[in-house]
Amino acid sequence: MKRAWIGVLLLSSSVLAEKADRDKPTQVEANRMSADDARRLNIFDGDVIVTKGTMRLTAERLVVRQDAEGFQFATATGKPARFRQRQDPKPGEKEGIWVDGEALRIELDDRNQRIELFDKARGNRGCDEVAGDYIAVDQRSDFYEVKGGKDSGAKGRVKAVIGPKGAAEAAKPGCK
Numbered sequence: 689m690k691r692a693w694i695g696v697l698l699l700s701s702s703v704l705a706e707k708a709d710r711d712k713p714t715q716v717e718a719n720r721m722s723a724d725d726a727r728r729l730n731i732f733d734g735d736v737i738v739t740k741g742t743m744r745l746t747a748e749r750l751v752v753r754q755d756a757e758g759f760q761f762a763t764a765t766g767k768p769a770r771f772r773q774r775q776d777p778k779p780g781e782k783e784g785i786w787v788d789g790e791a792l793r794i795e796l797d798d799r800n801q802r803i804e805l806f807d808k809a810r811g812n813r814g815c816d817e818v819a820g821d822y823i824a825v826d827q828r829s830d831f832y833e834v835k836g837g838k839d840s841g842a843k844g845r846v847k848a849v850i851g852p853k854g855a856a857e858a859a860k861p862g863c864k
Contacts, residue, residue, distance in 0.1 A: 712741035718750070728754040736764070742774040747794070759799035768808060769794045775813075785814040789823070801827040809834075815851020 719734025730752045738745040747764035754760045764771075772788040789812070791805035805811065805823040811832075821837025821844070836844040 714738065714740040716750075743771070744773070745769070745771045745794075755799070757799075760796075761798065762796040764794045764796075765792065768792050787811070787813045791823070803827065815849075817847075817849040817851075819847040 716732060716736070716738050718732035718736045720732070722731045722733075723729070732750040732752075734748065736745075736747045736750045738750065745764060746766065747769035748766040750762060750764045752760060752762045768790040769792070770788070770790040771794065772786060774786050775784040777784045789805055789810060791809040792807035793805070795804045795806070797803075803825045807821060809821060809823040810819045811817070811823050811825075818832070818834045820834040822833075822835040824833045825831075834846045834848070836846045838844055
């Protein structure tokens with residue numbers, strides 16, 4: 689049973705996170721949990737809630753597996769699955785910007801430090817918002833890619849809203 693909790697640590701290793709979040713305990717709530725230590729697989733089912741510091745993930749199902757080298761891979765599914773987390777403040781800022789997103793499926797890859805949102809994907813960072821059928825975030829390079837599709841609306845096109853920056857952003861209603 690001890691190893692079952694290891695599988696959830698991936699959700700806290702995000703480069704997007706506040707550094708202080710890494711030292712916080714990971715808490716998981718679900719209606720059911722199963723662990724297969726031989727396959728290094730943990731499954732949480734039913735109203736899953738994962739919290740660690742400022743990070744919160746909600747999903748209907750969370751599957752976490754770990755490879756032989758200790759890297760973790762997680763898939764959260766829901767209608768939609770959602771996450772929210774505060775970034776570290778940038779120079780000159782008092783507090784970090786909130787990042788949140790949702791999709792029908794969210795995949796986290798610890799080895800490649802990559803997050804992918806599939807199907808009806810949406811992401812916010814401060815006052816900036818993107819929506820499409822697929823969003824990928826490479827956390828090492830801070831590179832984002834958004835693709836449209838039949839379910840992303842507006843004839844499969846990508847939608848982006850780029851908000852004001854700096855002090856004006858913090859004062860604007862509706863910014864997260």
